Amino acid sequence: MEILAQRLLALREAKNWSQAELAKKASIPQGTISxxxxxxxxxxxxTLLKIAVALNSTTSYLLGETAA
Incomplete structure (x- = not known):
């Protein structure tokens, strides 16, 4: 779960998005991102798939199964 948290935060910050912005783009509650x-x-x-799509990433990357 730690790699997911790190990669999610890094991708979100790279896009200069707030948690609320990502949540809106992924159509999920902001509290979920938090x-x-x-x-x-x-x-x-x-939910993970929605986040990956919004970040233009993959679920495998977010879960630490693949490198950048």
């Missing part, structure tokens, strides 16, 4: 970044929540597969 909890993932705080390592308090492992998102469901559908």
């Amino acid at each position: 909890k993932i970044e705080q390592k308090k929540l492992m998102p469901r597969a559908d």
Whole structure:
């Protein structure tokens, strides 16, 4: 879960997006982004996919299964 939090935060900040902006683009609650970044929540597969698409990334990258 730590790699997910790190990569999510890094990608979001690289785009200069707030948590609220990412949440809006991914059509998920802002609290979900916050909890993932705080390592308090492992998102469901559908939520993770929405985040990956919004960030123009992949779920494999976010989960640490592939390198940048």
